[in-house]
Amino acid sequence: MNNTLTDSIQDYLKTIYVLTVEGEEASTTALAGQLGVAPASVTGMLQKLASLQPPLVLYQKHQGARLTPEGERAALEVLRHHRLLEAFLVESLGYSWDTVHEEACKLEHVISEEFEQRIAESLGHPERDPHGAPIPSSELVMPASSNTLLSSLRAGQEAIIQWIRCEDAALLRHLENLGVVPGARVSATGYSPFDENLTIQVEGQSPIVVGQAVTSQVFVELIQGE
16 A cells, blocks of 8 residues: 555545446545535545646546546555455454445555455455455456446346445345345346336345335346346
8 A cells, every 4th residue: 555645545536436437427526425525625635636746636627536547556456455354354254244344444544565465365365345346456457347237127137236335334234134135136027217116036035126225226237138
């Protein structure tokens, strides 16, 4: 980890990366909401990151922020720490998947590269964290991952749940109770265009109706006709 970057800068870079890789704009408003800070503070930080040598972001007012190659590399490094830590906490220390996010946020800034390497080796170099999110490689390359949301499924389509981007502990527990977890096979059996509720059936379970609060947080890989 680049020790010249503060925890706050690392958090900004990580958040910009996650927003943009999921197809959203890293606007001042979006960053303020994700990071829990005032929009004016976001603007000041983005201007600072854009003025560094080399710059870590490209920023123009009203056009959001984009990472430079240097900024993306730093973001991938902190994401690798975070997701490896989540996997370690679940697989080696017995944490549940709904309790690891905050712990990983605290630790991601301070672990050494040697400790990161030892975690990866002890876990067999995992490619995904407990929520199914891809873990950047040691070379800081992000594995390919689906960007198809569960909300896009329509009746007759089937998919495998790939990853859950939610960090809310209560919602994660709810999803686990529904069987909506990475690796589960689901089929869509109905859709209501008026309220955007989706009826799905997790393999081996009864059909359930889920709304946007769930379907917008779940990435899936479509199953083509078998």
